[in-house]
Amino acid sequence: MSFSQAVFNGTFHIYLSCTSDGSQPKQFLSLRPYGLNFPSVLLKSTQQESSQSHRPSRRSSSITAQQSAGAQREVVPVMPDDVPEIEEYIQYLRGIQQPGEAAKAMWSRPTVRRKTKIVCTIGPSTNTQEMIWKLAEVGMNVARLNMSHGDHASHQKVIDLVKEYNSQHKDNVIAIMLDTKGPEVRSGDLPQPITLKSGQEFTFTIQRGVGTTDSVSVNYDDFVNDVEVGDMLLVDGGMMSLIVKSKTEDSVKCEVVDGGELKSRRHLNVRGKSATLPSITEKDWDDIKFGVDNKVDFYAVSFVKDAAVVHELKNYLKDCGADIHVIVKIESADSIPNLHSIITAADGAMVARGDLGAELPIEEVPLLQEKIIRMCRSMGKAVIVATNMLESMIMHPTPTRAEVSDIAIAVREGADSVMLSGETAHGKFPLKAVKVMHTVAMRTEATLLGAQTPHNLGQVFKNHMSEMFAFHATMMSNTLGTSIVVFTRTGFMAILLSHYRPSGTVFAFTNEKRVQQRLALYQGVCPIYMEFSDDAEETFSDALALLQKQGMVREGEEVALVQSGRQPIWRSPSSHNIQVGTYMIALPKNLAVSMTVYPHCIGFSMCLIEWWDPKRVHRTARGSISSPTSELVRSAVSIAFSSPLSLSPASPLTTPPLQRPPWPL
Numbered sequence: 001m002s003f004s005q006a007v008f009n010g011t012f013h014i015y016l017s018c019t020s021d022g023s024q025p026k027q028f029l030s031l032r033p034y035g036l037n038f039p040s041v042l043l044k045s046t047q048q049e050s051s052q053s054h055r056p057s058r059r060s061s062s063i064t065a066q067q068s069a070g071a072q073r074e075v076v077p078v079m080p081d082d083v084p085e086i087e088e089y090i091q092y093l094r095g096i097q098q099p100g101e102a103a104k105a106m107w108s109r110p111t112v113r114r115k116t117k118i119v120c121t122i123g124p125s126t127n128t129q130e131m132i133w134k135l136a137e138v139g140m141n142v143a144r145l146n147m148s149h150g151d152h153a154s155h156q157k158v159i160d161l162v163k164e165y166n167s168q169h170k171d172n173v174i175a176i177m178l179d180t181k182g183p184e185v186r187s188g189d190l191p192q193p194i195t196l197k198s199g200q201e202f203t204f205t206i207q208r209g210v211g212t213t214d215s216v217s218v219n220y221d222d223f224v225n226d227v228e229v230g231d232m233l234l235v236d237g238g239m240m241s242l243i244v245k246s247k248t249e250d251s252v253k254c255e256v257v258d259g260g261e262l263k264s265r266r267h268l269n270v271r272g273k274s275a276t277l278p279s280i281t282e283k284d285w286d287d288i289k290f291g292v293d294n295k296v297d298f299y300a301v302s303f304v305k306d307a308a309v310v311h312e313l314k315n316y317l318k319d320c321g322a323d324i325h326v327i328v329k330i331e332s333a334d335s336i337p338n339l340h341s342i343i344t345a346a347d348g349a350m351v352a353r354g355d356l357g358a359e360l361p362i363e364e365v366p367l368l369q370e371k372i373i374r375m376c377r378s379m380g381k382a383v384i385v386a387t388n389m390l391e392s393m394i395m396h397p398t399p400t401r402a403e404v405s406d407i408a409i410a411v412r413e414g415a416d417s418v419m420l421s422g423e424t425a426h427g428k429f430p431l432k433a434v435k436v437m438h439t440v441a442m443r444t445e446a447t448l449l450g451a452q453t454p455h456n457l458g459q460v461f462k463n464h465m466s467e468m469f470a471f472h473a474t475m476m477s478n479t480l481g482t483s484i485v486v487f488t489r490t491g492f493m494a495i496l497l498s499h500y501r502p503s504g505t506v507f508a509f510t511n512e513k514r515v516q517q518r519l520a521l522y523q524g525v526c527p528i529y530m531e532f533s534d535d536a537e538e539t540f541s542d543a544l545a546l547l548q549k550q551g552m553v554r555e556g557e558e559v560a561l562v563q564s565g566r567q568p569i570w571r572s573p574s575s576h577n578i579q580v581g582t583y584m585i586a587l588p589k590n591l592a593v594s595m596t597v598y599p600h601c602i603g604f605s606m607c608l609i610e611w612w613d614p615k616r617v618h619r620t621a622r623g624s625i626s627s628p629t630s631e632l633v634r635s636a637v638s639i640a641f642s643s644p645l646s647l648s649p650a651s652p653l654t655t656p657p658l659q660r661p662p663w664p665l
């Protein structure tokens with residue numbers, strides 16, 4: 001890898017390139033950020049001249065910093081004397097790691113301005129066209145189909161409606177998540193609900209069709225073998241509880257501890273134990289095939305206990321040629337010792353707090369939630385927090401304060417998505433519940449600093465260069481208060497950027513509809529479908545025109561363009577590229593200049609200077625770099641500097657990419 005070019009281009013460009021064979025450079029170039037003591041030249045403006053007043057154009061005048069023969073090559077280490085300055089700089093960076101003016105004003109539509117996504121379970125309250133449209137308009141990003149309920153015909157209807165919505169609303173697509181029933185243990189049907197009182201005897205039997213006032217069937221034949229005398233049985237995650245007193249060949253006799261009303265087909269858990277059933281049952285395989293046929297975007301796989309089941313499902317999907325991502329539901333006691341391997345094998349995880357809090361002591365749930373979110377974040381995987389988030393809104397139009405806090409905590413902890421279950425499936429106020437979730441998430445996000453770099457992110461991806469770019473693109477866009485525009489065919493780079501949690505929106509342009517839908521789950525990503533043309537500049541212009549037309553970026557607003565990721569689109573395979581640019585409607589030259597309004601922005605000064613007196617550009621660029629502008633210089637140098645260091649085989653990347661510039665300021 002070598003630092004080939006740092007280009008301040010009307011705005012700001014950085015180019016990095018790898019040696020084509022991917023080998024390490026023998027020497028690393030060190031550049032000092034101050035004084036620009038590397039060769040600096042003025043390039044010609046590449047501004048697109050246009051007489052059409054509605055085509056966005058990129059302001060573009062350039063300075064290059066380029067390694068040349070004889071350029072300074074020594075590495076400049078951090079000296080003890082430099083530390084106070086570095087500390088000061090870090091403080092400064094912290095200060096600017098907040099959305100700038102541009103980011104604040106970015107989106108007017110609720111579904112886009114919010115970063116944390118909302119998953120809604122679709123059920124009897126919401127399975128009509130009208131309600132799906134309304135849910136989407138108030139903020140649903142993912143529609144969840146719970147295969148524990150309903151049949152294929154009813155789920156097919158919902159899938160068709162969501163697809164119809166997506167085909168009509170290209171800038172706000174809804175992903176579809178199929179949630180498997182899994183090896184759920186449920187009580188059988190009852191002619192009518194029965195009331196259980198504390199202290200009374202009650203029997204669960206594996207005989208079929210039993211439903212009396214003192215006995216009911218269980219749908220799982222090994223139930224008698226799995227439970228022991230003294231075990232605590234929980235109904236619906238603890239709404240009622242019973243202690244096992246004795247067993248026969250086919251029955252488990254219990255004493256009711258906490259009574260209540262037992263209805264048909266209720267969830268049964270044994271505290272501290274998972275059923276010995278396989279995670280994917282016969283019914284689940286049938287449902288999974290239904291998902292393949294309907295090209296759903298995600299499976300949420302219930303009661304995953306180990307990574308083997310994820311591999312089995314992924315192999316099946318590969319054999320089918322199905323591009324469906326796998327979210328593991330962490331809800332089984334047995335999954336906890338295997339968390340790392342399970343999440344590694346999956347594309348994401350759901351903290352399924354309902355069953356989790358039944359199989360494990362309830363006080364473990366918040367701790368596990370935090371742990372699972374942290375693990376997913378550090379591994380670059382999506383993470384969803386689910387269950388009881390606005391439970392009281394099933395019956396009431398306003399949430400409890402504790403529920404509001406619960407959403408805020410999930411947002412702060414960094415969940416990609418928060419999920420509604422009964423609230424939208426069979427609640428009385430599904431739209432209000434989504435609005436509350438939306439408002440609370442937005443309010444909480446407004447208090448968060450950007451770029452909360454996930455712990456250990458660098459260990460995950462083989463494509464390390466992309467990771468470095470995602471990190472630095474995040475730093476740069478936060479510094480300037482811009483959103484990020486990324487072009488992606490697989491979604492990889494958009495997901496990577498999402499995991500660095502930039503302050504601005506990640507506008508992910510993709511030419512794959514499935515990728516667009518999938519990205520709807522990811523924090524901060526606004527997925528947009530667009531055909532890519534062979535010409536990069538033309539595609540950029542089209543993308544920016546689209547953003548401007550939709551009101552997603554304003555005239556004169558800066559955005560960061562990122563070209564990196566596993567599959568190069570227009571760049572050469574060895575190069576990666578970030579540009580930060582001001583995009584504006586082309587106007588007569590002397591007007592266009594005055595539209596770039598960032599006083600701290602290099603794009604502004606460059607355009608202005610080039611405009612007025614090209615001869616002064618070089619001189620002024622050197623002499624007038626103000627603090628935030630030199631920030632950009634540092635970012636550029638930081639990429640050049642930190643990438644080879646982190647890639648060195650002698651020091652494998654065991655820590656997150658460098659967050660501070662390793663030189664004196």
Ligand SMILES: Nc1ncnc2c1ncn2[C@@H]1O[C@H](COP(=O)(O)OP(=O)(O)OP(=O)(O)O)[C@@H](O)[C@H]1O
Pocket residue numbers: 121122123124146148149150154354355421422423425426
């Ligand atoms: N497709 C559906 N058809 C009918 N009712 C549904 C459907 N989906 C959900 N529901 C109703 O909404 C309730 C809440 O949905 P949820 O997805 O939380 O299911 P659950 O059975 O409570 O829990 P789990 O998520 O563990 O399966 C369900 O108990 C059920 O009554």
Ligand SMILES: CC(=O)C(=O)O
Pocket residue numbers: 329331351352353354355356386387
């Ligand atoms: C969502 C789910 O399945 C649970 O919380 O148990």
